[in-house]
Amino acid sequence: MTYAFDPELVDSISAFPTDIMQNYQATRDKFYQLNLARNQRLGSAGVEISERTIPGPENSPDLKLRIYTPEGLTNPAPGLLCLHGGGFVLGDLEFEHGSYLKLCRELRIVVVAVDYRLAPESPYPAALNDCFAALTWVNSNANELKIDPERLGTYGQSAGSCIATALALMSRDEGGPSIVFQYLGIPVFDDRMQTDSMKRFVDTPLWDKTGTSMAWDFYLGDAYKRGADDVPYLAAPARVESVAGLPPTYISTMEFDPLRDEGVLFALRLMQAGVPVELHCYPGTFHGSFMVAKAEISKREAEEILVVIRRGLHCD
């Protein structure tokens, strides 16, 4: 299918990897090496980076966090729990390190990145439980981390935003720390895969219908079958009966992303339930196209990320 991509993105498409889920271990290794090299070039001016190992959920291994604190921070600042993307299967602490550095530096907030367990080795609910353990730990240790617990938000791209949404639902329904704002970038919400964009965008760059189905199969593991009636809403938030009471939310979607419609639909449900929500559909884009940093549309998105999080976390 031909897509009306933004002209500034077109030339970069061939550089994007294909079939990232098909050989996920190789993809994991490749991404790790590339990101590590890039991260070393970035340095850490203005940010103190530390790593902590905290107790994992019950009967689960310990969990690693990477904490980014602005240099010279004296008064408690807003905090942002960051869950990387990667289709539940890929990604690690190096994956979005550059973004987290920037958020910490530009907004003067404390960023906490979670090294959650990946599928298929650890299917649902491992990642969710890891992230919930991280959320509770951050909330309990807010003082030490110099985080204002009233201004603790979450941030996720792609699969990370699925888990972030589930965290908010878990906090609402099972009792958990209050989340002041959630940034849900290019979210994955629905294992049923019945939206119009999901059916049509079978061959879009980086992420397509095949990638989505593999991600869900890996994430749900043996316990659940993709599309079946009993898939829990904490795995696939689109299935939740009511979105009322969720925190103020920002959702970004890309025009030629199979995930586009489920993001838009979830935003609409939030609006109808009276949850403050901002929705942006970026034209001419595809899943992950923000990695083409030099394109004007990507620059606009990068700027908007800062603006909406600054507002959502009530930064000084």
Add this chain to the structure above:
Amino acid sequence: MGMVQNKTILVTGGASGVGQATAILLASEGAHVVIADLADHGGAETMKLISSAGGSAEAHQLDVSDYDQMRDLIAQIAKLHGSLDGAFNNAGVAGPVARISKLGTDDWDQVIRVNLTGIFAGVKCEVEQMLLQETGGSIVNTASTCGLVGMYGQTAYNASKHGVVGITRTVALEYAKKNIRVNTVCPGFTETPMLTMRTDVDPSLSDYFDNHVPMGRKGQASEIAEAAMWLLSDRSSYVTGVALPIDGGYTAG
């Protein structure tokens, strides 16, 4: 007769700070100033300030680290005005404050590219043009006291500014008999956007600066402009290859 009457002088980084103050001073002393800046508007505000005071100026957008852009601008000036009599290569960036273990290689590259390679490009293109002119010309580069001594958290900035001093001394020797003089001004702590960028983030820095300067205060952009103009003018005719600190005594002891 103004100190730089009828001279055509290029000022890079002319949209703000030391560049803006120098452009305004030069214009008030009779020069036609070509203002260049990375900002989209290329220093249009500076141009307006000059025009409304009865002076003569034009503004261009310029990325000093782009050799081709620099070469094209110099050629354009020569074509329009017949000669380039002076150039104040002043555009620069501060980079992040970070000890070397925290400095990213990307940060290093960017500061060196703009502050050092940008000066190289400017001086090279200007000298090549001035060689075609019987009257030669005068080039002034903005280094810094950081081009003479070290400063915590500024590896890339200081390296670039030391490098500017190096370029200046060498090129001064190369063309001394060709009526082309090359000098640097080395501002100390000067009240410009580059400094307020630091003191806004850490207000205690402002007092630190004041307390470490023998004169007990920061410099004003206009005080740097005075020195730059003198070096650009014929009044400094026997001066070449110097690195002149304008720093309230900071590097004297």
